[in-house]
Amino acid sequence: MRKIGIKEIEDIATGAALLGAGGGGDPYVGKLMAIGAVRDCGPVTLLDPDEVPDDALVVPIAMMGAPTVLAEKAVGGTEYQKLFDMVSNFFGKKIYAFMPIEAGGVNSMLPVAAAARMNMPMVDVDGMGRAFPELQMVTFTIGGVKSTPMALVDEKGNSCIFETITNKWTEELARSVTMSCGGSVSVSLYPMSGKQMKEFGVRGIVTRSERLGRAIRTVKDSGDQTPEEHFLEMTEGYKLFKGKISDVLRETRAGFNFGKAVLDGIGECKGHQACVEFQNENLAVVVDGEIMATTPDLICLVDTETFRPVTTDAMKYGKRVMAVGMKCFHLWRTEKGLELAGPRYFGLDTDYIPLEERCKGGI
Structure with missing residues (x-):
């Protein structure tokens, strides 16, 4: 058990945005919500999963x-109490206690804000260890946990509770309501x-986010290492490509951000070209026609100078980025995990090959 204050929130937001693999919304927006709540109501108690009673x-x-909608249509202020009442009743x-469902700029911060406003604890665990675009894509689905009853509320006060036959049906129905409510809603x-949380959750996700955020903040204080070497060591990341964004194709469709970014190589990657495909989160990196990494492993773009994460909605022409691969949580590499979030689910014509095997040959 420990307290989460404004200093911790700064690092958690940065680290979670990295683990968001390009998705999860603007970390700045999420950070503002959490900081505002903690300033008004005091720090949040963060519990270790083992400190939570089984029942x-x-x-x-x-x-x-x-994510593009989340940046402009944030929480109205009454949603936390409404969700609490709906589920409790x-x-x-x-x-x-509350907990995050994923790592990402907004969804790592919303439980902090809700816990502060409601004077409740938050648990250091989530259901992904990263971010994914569809709500059935969690380790709890692998463990047979139902997504419903799911409470949904928008900033205007509209609300409903779903009870569905499968977690995939929850995604389908809730996505339709989300679109009717303007493309963004709050859910529980x-x-x-x-x-169940202890058995199937990804433990220590908040602490890991904070540690990664601190590493990014202090990346220039790397001693004998270059900042890039220090970043890759601290994140246990694999350097996939370094380039300048030369084109971004993006569209918001059916409640998702779809698109791809083209990178022209710089530095040691000069003369090569990469393409990053995404659906909210980055799905694949292809360099000169060769796949370097795919979901469910994490594909993250970071600024080449600051090493701060660049989300899919923040990709802009001319920005210099490094594509980094990070290993996913072990349950995503199981048969059930790959059925939920492997490359073929997203329409990529390839079987899953672990990141560390794809990167053996380099660029």
């Missing part, structure tokens, strides 16, 4: 929608017991 009701809280017991889903 406690633990609920992830998040925003659903396209449904189960006839109060929620013990995968209500679970403390026991």
Whole structure:
């Protein structure tokens, strides 16, 4: 158990944006929500999963929608209490703690803001260890946990509770309502017991985000290493490509950001070209026609000078970035994990090959 204050929020937001693999919304927007809540209501208690009773009701809280919309249509202020009341009334017991459902700029911060406003603890665990675009893509689905009852509320006060036959159906129905509500809503889903959370959750995600954010903030204080070497060592990342963004094709469709970015090589990658495909999150990196990494491994773009994450909605012509690969949580490499979030699910014509094997030959 420890406290999360403004200093910790700064680092968590940066590190979570990196783990968001390009998605999860603008880290600046999420950070403002969390800092405002902590300033008004005080720091948040962060619990280790083992500190939560097995029979406690633990609920992830998040925003659903396209990241480009999240940046302009944030939380109105009454959503946290509404979600708390809807879920507590449904189960006839109060929620013990909130938790993030994924890492990402907004969805790592929303539970911090909600916990502060509601004077509740937050658990150091999530359901992805990264960010994914569809709500059934969580480790809890692999473990057989139902996504419903799922509470949904928009900033105008419209609300509903879903009960569905599969987690995929929850995604389909909730996405339709999200579009009707303007492309962005607040949700509470995968209500679970403390026991289920401990068994299937990705532990230590908030602490890992904070550690990564601190590494990025202090990347220039790297001693004998170059900042790039220090960054790759601290993140355990694989350098995939370094280039200047020469083209970005992006569209918001069905509540997702779809598109690709073209990178012209710079430095040691000069003369080569890479393409990064994304659906909210980065899905694949292809260099000179050769696939270097695919989902569910993390593909992150970072600024070549500051090493701060560049999200898919922040990609702009002329920006110099380094594409970095990071290993995903081990459950994503299982058969069930690849069915949920492997390359073929997203229409990529390739089987999953672990990042470390694809990168053996280099560029």
